[in-house]
Amino acid sequence: MHTPASMVMGIVFAPLGLVLVFTAAITPQWREGQARLSMAGPGSLLRAGAKGSGTGARSGSAETLLLLRSDGLWESCLQVEHSELKQCWPVAGPYQRDPRVRLAQGLVLTSLFLCGTGIVLACIGVRxxxxxxxxxxxxxxxxxxxxxxxxSLIALGVYTHNLKRLGIDPNQEISNPRSPQLSLYPAGSLYFGWLGSCLQLVGGSALLFSFKRPRCPTCPSRPEQTVCPACHSCPEMTSKTDMDVYEVSC
Structure with missing residues (x-):
């Protein structure tokens, strides 16, 4: 049997999109930010870690550290630049309770489930x-x-549109103006998600063309009758070899 090109395209692109969206969902690089933190006090642990790693920077008379923060849907990470000091933890606090983050989590999980179910149905349908x-x-x-x-596109759009406001309480910033400010920007996981979502749309649209049946050949002795070689309704068709039948199979 010659598998239609639309089915082949759908079977290839849909799983690839699923893998990319799943990769985006489990990685903590949906957004990243940088903040400079002043190290005060002779017994500061940050000061000791920076001296041991050589990451301290002097600005006038004060030493500062450049902190790299990354957030995902289920995990956040914090790392000191140019050092091995890195710690990750499950999302918590205002960021976890943010309704836009919870909406993105629910949409991504639903998307993964539906895409996996659709791929199983497509594999059964191709036969x-x-x-x-x-x-x-x-x-x-x-x-x-x-x-x-x-x-998944809706989840990515909601997250990207509110990226700089997720989990940030404006009242807390006003009450504590000395807290380090993060300059947040989109990170690599978002791009994986966008690409995977587009591949899902392309693969799913290609499979939708399976609803359209190809035109079957007509019987030479009876041109008004449209037959399918698998039905063996035409004597001219039944006399052909199996190879010929497969070539014009519909």
Whole structure:
């Protein structure tokens, strides 16, 4: 059986999109930020760690550290620049309770579930071990993959639009103006998510074309009758070899 090109494209792009969205979901680089922290006090642990790693920087008479902060959907990390001092922890506090972060988490999880289910249905519908694919099943899987791509795009859009405001309390900034300010910007996991979502849409749309059945050849002796070689309704068709039948299979 010649598998339609749309099915092949969907079977290739949909799993690739699923892998990229899953990679984006589990990595903590949805947003990154930098902040300079002043090290005060002779017994400061940060001062001792910076001296041991050579990361201290003098600005006038004060030493500062450059902290690198990264946040994901389920994990946050903090690292001192040019050192091995790094710590990661599950998201907590205002960032975890932010309704936009929780919305993104729910949409991404739903997207992954729907995309996986759609890929299973598409694989069953293609049925490469038989003459005729189950076009309705494959197209239904494509519809689920398209919905999954749309959900992940919505999650990424909500997160990106509110990236600098997620988990930040304006009242806390006013009450503590000396706290280090982070300059937040999009990170690599977002780009993985955008690419994976687009691949899901392309793969799902290709599978949707499975609803359209190809035109079957007509019987030479009866041109008004449209037949499929698998039905063996035409004597001219049944006399052909199996190879010829597979070449024009619909």
């Amino acid at each position: 490469c071990w038989t003459d005729l694919p189950l076009r309705g099943v494959a197209a239904s899987g494509g519809l689920l993959v398209v919905i999954a791509g749309l959900l």
